[in-house]
Amino acid sequence: MVPLAQGNRASEMGRVRYRVVVRGTVQGVGFRPFIYNLARDCGIAGSVLNAGQGVIVDAEGAPDAVRRFLEAVRAHPPRLARVDEVSWEALPPAGHTGFEIIASTGGAEIEALVPPDVGLCPDCARETFDPQDRHYGYPFTNCTNCGPRFTIVRELPYDRPKTSMAVFPMCPDCAREYHDPADRRFHAQPVACPVCGPAVELVDAGGKPVPGEWRRNCWDLLAEGRILALKSLGGFHLVCDAQNRDALRELRRRKGRDAKPFAVMARDPAVVERYCHLNDQERELLTSPEAPIVILKRRPGTDLPPELAPGLKTLGVMLPYTPLHFLVFTGPFDLLVMTSGNYSELPLAKENVRALAELGGIADYFLWHNREIVNRCDDSLAAVMDGEVQLLRRSRGWVPVPVRVPTGDGPVVLGIGGEMKNTFCLLKKGRAFVSQHIGELDHLEGEENLFSSLLNFQRLLDIEAEVVGYDMHPDYRSSRLARKVPAEKRYEVQHHHAHLASCLADNGLVDERAIGVILDGTGYGPDGTLWGFEIISGDCLGFKREMHLAPVPLPGGEAAVRSPWRTAVAYLLTYLGEDGDRTAGRLFGGHGLELDVVRRMLAKGFNAPPSSGCGRLFDAVAALVGVCTRSTYEGQAAIELGELVRDDAEGAKLGVYPFSIEEGTISAAGTVAGVVEDLERGVPVETIATRFHNTVLEMVREAVRRVGAATGLRTVALSGGTWQNRYLFRRARETLPLDGFRVLTHRQVPANDGGLCLGQAVIAYRRWSKECV
Ligand SMILES: [Zn+2]
Ligand SMILES: [Zn+2]
Numbered sequence: 001m002v003p004l005a006q007g008n009r010a011s012e013m014g015r016v017r018y019r020v021v022v023r024g025t026v027q028g029v030g031f032r033p034f035i036y037n038l039a040r041d042c043g044i045a046g047s048v049l050n051a052g053q054g055v056i057v058d059a060e061g062a063p064d065a066v067r068r069f070l071e072a073v074r075a076h077p078p079r080l081a082r083v084d085e086v087s088w089e090a091l092p093p094a095g096h097t098g099f100e101i102i103a104s105t106g107g108a109e110i111e112a113l114v115p116p117d118v119g120l121c122p123d124c125a126r127e128t129f130d131p132q133d134r135h136y137g138y139p140f141t142n143c144t145n146c147g148p149r150f151t152i153v154r155e156l157p158y159d160r161p162k163t164s165m166a167v168f169p170m171c172p173d174c175a176r177e178y179h180d181p182a183d184r185r186f187h188a189q190p191v192a193c194p195v196c197g198p199a200v201e202l203v204d205a206g207g208k209p210v211p212g213e214w215r216r217n218c219w220d221l222l223a224e225g226r227i228l229a230l231k232s233l234g235g236f237h238l239v240c241d242a243q244n245r246d247a248l249r250e251l252r253r254r255k256g257r258d259a260k261p262f263a264v265m266a267r268d269p270a271v272v273e274r275y276c277h278l279n280d281q282e283r284e285l286l287t288s289p290e291a292p293i294v295i296l297k298r299r300p301g302t303d304l305p306p307e308l309a310p311g312l313k314t315l316g317v318m319l320p321y322t323p324l325h326f327l328v329f330t331g332p333f334d335l336l337v338m339t340s341g342n343y344s345e346l347p348l349a350k351e352n353v354r355a356l357a358e359l360g361g362i363a364d365y366f367l368w369h370n371r372e373i374v375n376r377c378d379d380s381l382a383a384v385m386d387g388e389v390q391l392l393r394r395s396r397g398w399v400p401v402p403v404r405v406p407t408g409d410g411p412v413v414l415g416i417g418g419e420m421k422n423t424f425c426l427l428k429k430g431r432a433f434v435s436q437h438i439g440e441l442d443h444l445e446g447e448e449n450l451f452s453s454l455l456n457f458q459r460l461l462d463i464e465a466e467v468v469g470y471d472m473h474p475d476y477r478s479s480r481l482a483r484k485v486p487a488e489k490r491y492e493v494q495h496h497h498a499h500l501a502s503c504l505a506d507n508g509l510v511d512e513r514a515i516g517v518i519l520d521g522t523g524y525g526p527d528g529t530l531w532g533f534e535i536i537s538g539d540c541l542g543f544k545r546e547m548h549l550a551p552v553p554l555p556g557g558e559a560a561v562r563s564p565w566r567t568a569v570a571y572l573l574t575y576l577g578e579d580g581d582r583t584a585g586r587l588f589g590g591h592g593l594e595l596d597v598v599r600r601m602l603a604k605g606f607n608a609p610p611s612s613g614c615g616r617l618f619d620a621v622a623a624l625v626g627v628c629t630r631s632t633y634e635g636q637a638a639i640e641l642g643e644l645v646r647d648d649a650e651g652a653k654l655g656v657y658p659f660s661i662e663e664g665t666i667s668a669a670g671t672v673a674g675v676v677e678d679l680e681r682g683v684p685v686e687t688i689a690t691r692f693h694n695t696v697l698e699m700v701r702e703a704v705r706r707v708g709a710a711t712g713l714r715t716v717a718l719s720g721g722t723w724q725n726r727y728l729f730r731r732a733r734e735t736l737p738l739d740g741f742r743v744l745t746h747r748q749v750p751a752n753d754g755g756l757c758l759g760q761a762v763i764a765y766r767r768w769s770k771e772c773v
């Protein structure tokens with residue numbers, strides 16, 4: 001690279017020419033029209049084209065003009081672009097006049113070909129609400145900077161005929177904008193207007209159109225407390241008035257959802273602030289092009305009905321992200337429930353006809369349209385914790401953007417994910433394409449969803465799995481499917497090892513050894529027992545179990561996961577003997593015969609598999625203090641207990657309960673005794689919850705100290721669903737460095753099992769490299 005316009009004879013003649021390479025996220029994001037317009041504004045002649053290494057500009061003009069041009073490229077790129085680097089080299093002036101966009105010559109990387117879905121941009125929003133604009137009131141307005149992408153693509157190349165927009169030929173106005181390099185809609189595949197594009201329709205539960213204006217009808221129905229199924233980008237949402245308690249109860253009853261919080265959509269950030277605390281980072285996340293659901297702390301004393309998020313002080317909020325949403329919000333509602341359109345944990349409904357069948361028993365009316373959703377894609381879920389954005393579900397808005405992983409060449413590796421919160425990923429040449437949220441696989445529909453999504457993903461990326469990594473649990477549907485995928489090599493991966501590798505890869509450290517503090521619900525151990533509170537050491541190739549929580553029997557196995565009080569009884573009987581039995585009778589006597597069954601299971605060791613799950617310890621304590629005795633969604637007890645913690649300076653001073661560590665086993669015997677003692681003394685539940693969290697932190701800190709001393713490792717990777725607990729996350733990042741450790745947390749994939757596939761893929765890649773290279 002030469003300094004700009006220095007010592008160049010051409011500059012003395014008044015003109016310079018440079019070959020400029022712009023690297024970063026610059027393809028499929030409207031970068032070429034941006035360059036085209038900018039070049040014309042600055043008086044630059046030449047050309048722009050997409051190439052493998054980025055966008056290449058041939059820029060010729062007066063030195064000052066070229067300087068202004070380059071500064072603007074860096075300073076004001078399009079909304080979706082991210083400029084990592086701008087480099088240039090001088091060329092002899094060629095006497096260019098005009099500026100042109102040169103067609104791509106191939107060689108562009110696959111990641112550029114299918115972009116993620118993007119929330120409505122400010123320009124399109126303005127047009128949708130401008131009575132003078134031809135997009136006025138149109139629910140499908142979009143441009144290069146916004147709109148559907150991944151959810152409408154059938155196959156490569158990403159071109160209109162290969163999307164579900166193929167059935168809508170462009171009208172002359174749309175075609176003109178589409179072909180005009182200076183236009184915001186240049187090569188925006190889903191462009192549409194009221195003349196040529198999809199149309200919205202309101203129908204009843206029998207599929208019969210409702211006469212009249214759809215918007216007014218929707219508002220009337222919502223005001224009556226009706227439940228609507230609304231077709232969004234990646235699937236249907238179930239919608240009702242978030243302030244109507246009867247509607248909320250009815251939706252819970254029909255959806256088969258007892259307590260799992262509903263997400264809401266708020267008209268704008270001002271509405272969000274009325275109900276929730278919103279800091280700058282949270283606001284940025286909420287209004288980002290990815291438009292995720294953000295978990296926010298609720299303001300105390302608002303009039304929000306408890307049925308929205310029973311037992312919780314937080315609320316999952318998103319803003320409208322399609323023009324259709326925006327138009328619905330022009331009515332009398334400023335807060336609507338916008339929850340996944342499915343029954344219980346089944347996959348999201350996406351086809352109109354099937355939605356009628358699948359959601360017919362839940363929704364009274366359907367607000368749908370005739371643009372097909374090709375790829376199902378749930379809303380993403382995120383939270384700002386200790387100043388870091390943590391993804392709890394990485395889906396719409398992020399998929400299929402790859403996660404960068406510093407692995408080299410080699411086969412395409414599939415990590416097929418776990419059984420809950422399933423995602424899978426395809427790793428190729430340092431790019432891990434993590435799928436959308438597939439969800440729970442404990443039913444056949446989930447497995448079918450995984451299988452069809454995998455086929456679609458492979459087709460979209462034009463790659464096929466050659467090596468597979470999967471969980472060693474013998475009963476996981478994902479693992480059974482992994483054995484059927486045609487591949488050269490398959491590697492069984494231990495659950496918590498995958499978590500460690502996922503966290504390392506997420507931080508770009510695939511060659512690092514670290515101490516993994518993996519806290520989650522349940523994972524299958526090589527010894528056939530259920531693990532879940534694991535201090536391991538290792539890398540992306542192998543691991544050693546250094547320390548773990550002492551296992552306690554789970555009476556009834558899965559039944560204990562759904563009934564935390566059962567696990568509480570197990571802890572009481574295991575650690576406190578006859579005293580514990582009396583306490584169990586006192587606290588859980590209401591369960592009558594079931595309690596006797598649990599006691600017998602524990603006495604005989606029948607149907608009571610031992611588990612060292614961190615989630616189970618949380619379950620036990622949540623049940624002991626009476627916060628949650630029945631769990632109706634994954635992690636409920638831990639989430640509800642976590643919300644009671646005093647997350648302020650006082651919290652840390654409340655002290656810890658006793659525990660012991662002997663020969664790698666962490667015993668919570670003293671902890672359980674301490675909790676019971678506090679309960680009997682009438683100590684407030686908030687204090688007990690905080691002390692318990694402090695105890696878990698101290699267990700981790702002491703275990704890490706010892707493992708660090710024994711292994712010499714100074715890096716600690718935190719992974720597993722428990723790390724979504726704000727207090728644990730913040731305090732672990734605060735305290736572990738005091739002992740000289742570097743702390744790694746997740747950055748691009750969730751700490752929960754939604755990030756497992758990345759670890760499986762990296763481990764399988766490493767093992768393959770060791771065997772085959
Ligand atoms: Zn737009
Ligand atoms: Zn049109």
Ligand SMILES: [Zn+2]
Binds near residue numbers: 495720
């Ligand atoms: Zn896990």
